[in-house]
Amino acid sequence: MQRRQLLDELVSKGIRLTSQRRAVISVIQEAKSHLDAGSLLDLARRLEPSLDRATVYRTIGLLKKLRLIDELDLMHLEGEKHYYEVRTEGDHIHLACFGCGMIQEFTSPLFDRLKEEITRTAGFEIRVARLELGGFCPKCSSRHRGEEEEKTKTSVKH
Amino acid sequence: MQRRQLLDELVSKGIRLTSQRRAVISVIQEAKSHLDAGSLLDLARRLEPSLDRATVYRTIGLLKKLRLIDELDLMHLEGEKHYYEVRTEGDHIHLACFGCGMIQEFTSPLFDRLKEEITRTAGFEIRVARLELGGFCPKCSSRHRGEEEEKTKTSVKH
DNA sequence: TTAAATGCAAATCGTTTGCATCTGT
DNA sequence: ACAGATGCAAACGATTTGCATTTAA
Numbered sequence: 001m002q003r004r005q006l007l008d009e010l011v012s013k014g015i016r017l018t019s020q021r022r023a024v025i026s027v028i029q030e031a032k033s034h035l036d037a038g039s040l041l042d043l044a045r046r047l048e049p050s051l052d053r054a055t056v057y058r059t060i061g062l063l064k065k066l067r068l069i070d071e072l073d074l075m076h077l078e079g080e081k082h083y084y085e086v087r088t089e090g091d092h093i094h095l096a097c098f099g100c101g102m103i104q105e106f107t108s109p110l111f112d113r114l115k116e117e118i119t120r121t122a123g124f125e126i127r128v129a130r131l132e133l134g135g136f137c138p139k140c141s142s143r144h145r146g147e148e149e150e151k152t153k154t155s156v157k158h
Numbered sequence: 159m160q161r162r163q164l165l166d167e168l169v170s171k172g173i174r175l176t177s178q179r180r181a182v183i184s185v186i187q188e189a190k191s192h193l194d195a196g197s198l199l200d201l202a203r204r205l206e207p208s209l210d211r212a213t214v215y216r217t218i219g220l221l222k223k224l225r226l227i228d229e230l231d232l233m234h235l236e237g238e239k240h241y242y243e244v245r246t247e248g249d250h251i252h253l254a255c256f257g258c259g260m261i262q263e264f265t266s267p268l269f270d271r272l273k274e275e276i277t278r279t280a281g282f283e284i285r286v287a288r289l290e291l292g293g294f295c296p297k298c299s300s301r302h303r304g305e306e307e308e309k310t311k312t313s314v315k316h
Numbered sequence: 317t318t319a320a321a322t323g324c325a326a327a328t329c330g331t332t333t334g335c336a337t338c339t340g341t
Numbered sequence: 342a343c344a345g346a347t348g349c350a351a352a353c354g355a356t357t358t359g360c361a362t363t364t365a366a
Contacts, residue, residue, distance in 0.1 A: 016339090016340055016341075016344090016345065016346070017340075017341095018339075018340070018345095018346060018347075019339095020346080020347070021346085036330090037330075037331080038330080050347085050348075051347095051348090052347070052348045052349070053330095053331085053348095054331090054332075054333085054347075054348070054349080055346080055347060055348075057330095057331060057332070058332095058346080058347085071234075073231055075286065075288070076229075079329070079330080080238060080329075080330065080331095080355080080356080081329090081330070082330085082331095093276065095276070095280060095282050097282075098285065104280065104282070106276055106280055108272060108275055108276070110268060110271055110272040110275055111272055113268055114266060114268040114269055114272060115291075117266055117268055118251065118253065118264055118266070118291065122253060122262065122264055122296075123295075123296035123299070124253050124255075124262070124291065124293055124294070124295060124296070124299075125293045125294040125295075125299040126291050126292075126293040127256065127292050127293040127294070128233065128291065128292040128293065129289075129291050129292075130233070130288075130289070130290050130291070130292075131287075131288070131289045131290075132287075132288050132289075133273075133276065133282065133284050133286065133287050133288070134284075134285050134286040134287075134288075135282055135283045135284040135285040135286065136282070136283040136285070137281075137282060137283075138280075138281035138282070141281070141282075141283040174319095174320065174321070174364090174365055174366075175365075175366095176320095176321060176322075176364075176365070177364095178321080178322070179321085194355090195355075195356080196354095196355085208322085208323075209322095209323090210322070210323045210324070211323095211355095211356085212322075212323070212324080212356090212357075212358085213321080213322060213323075215355090215356060215357070216321080216322085216357095237354070237355080238330080238331080238354075238355065239354090239355070240355085240356095
């Protein structure tokens with residue numbers, strides 16, 4: 001369900017719908033992982049082969065402006081790309097594993113309380129909240145511990 | 159006090175100290191605002207005119223690897239630059255105003271509790287925590303409200 | 317002395333732009 | 342019909358790289 005979220009939002013806002021936009025939107029909507037502009041282009045081209053990267057970036061810009069998608073950095077795990085995801089009701093946290101590259105999402109009422117606190121005590125009107133944590137997932141955490149200790153001992157090099 | 163933090167850390171780790179590194183480090187250490195690589199280069203060149211941008215980036219990379227500085231995006235308020243700051247004891251939150259570009263720092267025990275919760279329930283070993291909020295500071299918030307309403311009414315254009 | 321750091325110039329990567337053409341409404 | 346969206350190619354800004362040379366320890 002809620003498959004056409006983005007599309008419907010655009011229609012209701014009277015935004016012009018081109019086949020290119022439909023393609024990009026459909027890909028973002030169905031995506032199972034966080035996509036960067038490049039993969040977005042590749043995937044959307046299967047639906048609309050003429051699609052150009054400029055159009056992808058322009059569509060991303062449009063969706064960002066309308067606050068229908070969120071832009072993530074995911075701790076710059078692989079270069080300086082940006083990643084996109086459909087904006088959801090409550091903000092969530094992204095955990096990025098330096099070991100295996102895994103991205104895990106996390107939600108917590110504490111996060112909402114923290115944001116409330118900021119709104120209240122700093123008088124800041126939050127529009128976008130991005131909490132990203134870099135570190136090691138349970139699997140990589142143990143594997144990683146060994147290497148780390150070596151490094152700390154002397155100055156690199158075993 | 160604690161003026162030589164970074165320098166001392168490097169010395170104690172047996173890292174080779176060049177005049178270029180001293181210059182970059184001294185600039186980061188004394189900085190009153192968040193600096194990007196470009197401004198860092200400009201400022202450090204006053205101390206070490208021969209300094210090249212490659213060296214600045216390499217030094218930043220070194221300090222990041224040693225976890226002596228943190229890298230920020232500051233909601234990409236002006237392009238895709240990165241900003242740097244000396245790593246402090248407790249993590250803090252950055253509030254970036256879309257209106258005037260102001261950056262405000264914010265700390266809260268709730269943030270630490272949230273991180274603890276993540277460590278505990280997700281088993282994730284946090285190395286870097288970056289919480290950035292984009293929105294409007296108190297001043298810009300009121301100024302901004304008017305414009306926003308117009309936009310929402312029809313599809314852009316007055 | 318020598319492994320590591322530097323400057324320089326060129327390359328790379330993600331993203332943006334100007335402009336002639338096309339298309340949704 | 343025409344404002345707005347597109348493709349194309351070139352430009353862009355931030356960052357990285359290879360390599361010959363210099364330097365800290």
